[in-house]
Amino acid sequence: MKLSPLQIARYKYEPKLPGMLRNGIQEISVKTGEATASVADQEKIRELFPNTYGKPEITFEKGTNTAPARRQVVGVILSGGQAPGGHNVVCGLYDALKATNKDNVLYGFKGGPSGILEDKYVVFDDEFIDQYRNTGGFDIIGSGRTKLETPEQFQVAYDVCKKHGINAIVIIGGDDSNTNAAVLAEYFAAHNTGIQVIGCPKTIDGDLKNEDIECSFGFDTATKTYSELIGNIERDANSAKKYWHFIKVMGRSASHVALECALKTQPNICLVGEEVAARKMSLSDITNYIADSVNARANNGNNFGVAIIPEGIVEFIPEFSVLIREINELLAGKRTEEFNALGSWDEKYEFIRKGISAESMKVFAQLPVGIQQQLFLERDPHGNVQVSLIESEKLFSAMVKEELARRKKAGTYKGKFSAQHHFFGYEGRCAFPSNFDADYCYSLGYNACMLIQYGYTGYLSKVSNLAKPAEQWVAGGMPITKMMNIERRNGEDKPVIRKALVELDGKPFAYFCANREQWAVETCYTYPGAIQYYGPAEVCDIPTITLSLEKE
C-alpha cells in the first residue's frame, strides 16, 4: 500500500492522555462516586436492569493500581456510521492492554456487531495496529448497523466469547449501540458469564451527549472538515458574487453539526431543526425567512449568499411530518403495488390527492415536482419514505426561487437569484482525526481498558473537562443505565439513551441567535481553513465552539 506523507507523519503522532492516565498503568487508582439513578423512569429502568442499575460513577486518579492481576482477552466492535478517531479508540485500548500485560489479547470483530454473531475477527498485533494510528475511517475492522438486541443474539455472542476466552467486549457506537451495550451487559451479568461490556461514545452527529458525556467523538473533525469546505464556498461566493449556495450537512436527527458549522463560518442562513419544531414553522415560514435574507442582501447589491441546512430538517417541520406519515399510511401493504402500476405522474398525483388529507395535499402541492416524486421513489424496506434522502437543499432553493418570483412581480424584489447545491456528509466521516479527536479517542480506548481491569460492566468510557488542555481531562466511567429513559419505539416501550437535540436555551444556540440577524444581511463569513495537525496548540488543539461555549 502506498502511503501519503501525512499518513506517515500521523503514524508518529503521540496522542495526549488525561493527566491521571499518564504515569503508567501501575499508577492508576480508582475513586468510586455516588450511586447513580437513570435520568427518568427510574423504577422501570431498575426493573429492566436489576444487575447493572444504580452502580456508582467512577473516576481514575494517580495512585496505586489495585486491580486484581489477570490476563485479559477483549473483543472490540465498531458500530454504525464512521466517525474520525475510531481507529485511535482501538489503538488506545490495545496499548493499555499490552502495557498491563503483554499476554493480553485484543480481538477485533469485523463488519460491525454482526462480526461477533458470525465469529469473524482479527487478532491485533503491533504491526497491524501501527498501520492505523491517528488515521481516519473504520477500515481497521469495518463497521455495520446490525443491532445486537435479542436474547438469541446475546447467546450467540456469549458462545463466541466463550470459544475465544474473551472476558470483555468494547462497543464503540452511538446512542442505539450503547443502549444495546447496556442490554448485553445486563444479559451477561444476569447469566453469570463474567463477561464485561464497556461502551464508547461515537457519532459525528454530536447527539450522544448529556451531563456526563460532553461530546461524542468524530463531531470535532467532521465539523472542522465541513467548515473548511463551507468557508471555501463562502470565499467563492464572495469572489464571484453570483450564487446562493444551499449546503446540506449530515446530522440525521439533531442539528448540532449545522449549528457548529454556522458558528465556525458565519453563513447568511443556518436552519436549526429544533427551533423549526419549537416554533412550529411551516414550509412557507422557512421559505420566507430565507427569501428575506436574499432580498435584503440584494437590496445592498449582494446577489450571493450561503445557507446551511441540517440533514434532518424536514422531520422537524410539523406539517411535513404529517405529510410523510400520511404517505406512509397511504402506501402501506398492497397499495404500493397499486401505486407503482399507475402509468403517468398525473395518475399517481390523483391517487395521492384522493389518499391524503386536504391539509397535507396543500403542503404536497407546494413542493417542487422533483421533490414530490422523490417522496415516492426512495422507500425503506418497510415501504416508508426515506426522509434522509430528501434533497432539502434543493427543496428550499426551489421554494425560495418561487417566492422571489412572486416578490419580483409585486415589485418588492429586484435582485438576481441563482443557486448551487451541496451535501456534505461522507466527506467528513473518515477524515484524519483532528488532534482533539485523536487524543480524545485514544484516551477513551485506554480508559476502557482501565474500566475492564477494575471489573466494571455496563459502563460508558468517560473522558471529561474536554474544553481544557488534555493534561486536565478527567478519565472515568459512567453506568450506561444512568443515561437511559423509556421511549416509545416501533409501538413498544423501550429503555434507550436519550438523544441529545440542540438545546434552544443553551449557550451555542444563544450565541447564534445573538448574531444571525447581522449575518443574514451582511457578509460576515469566517474561513476556518484546513485542520492543522502541527503547530501552536491554539491552532491545532482547539475544541469545537459548541463545547467551548457550553463549558465556558
Ligand code: FBP
Ligand atoms: P451514526 O449515528 O451511526 O453515528 O451515523 C450518523 C450518520 O453519519 C448520519 O449523520 C447520517 O444520516 C447517517 O449516518 C448515514 O448513514 P449511512 O452510512 O448508513 O448512509
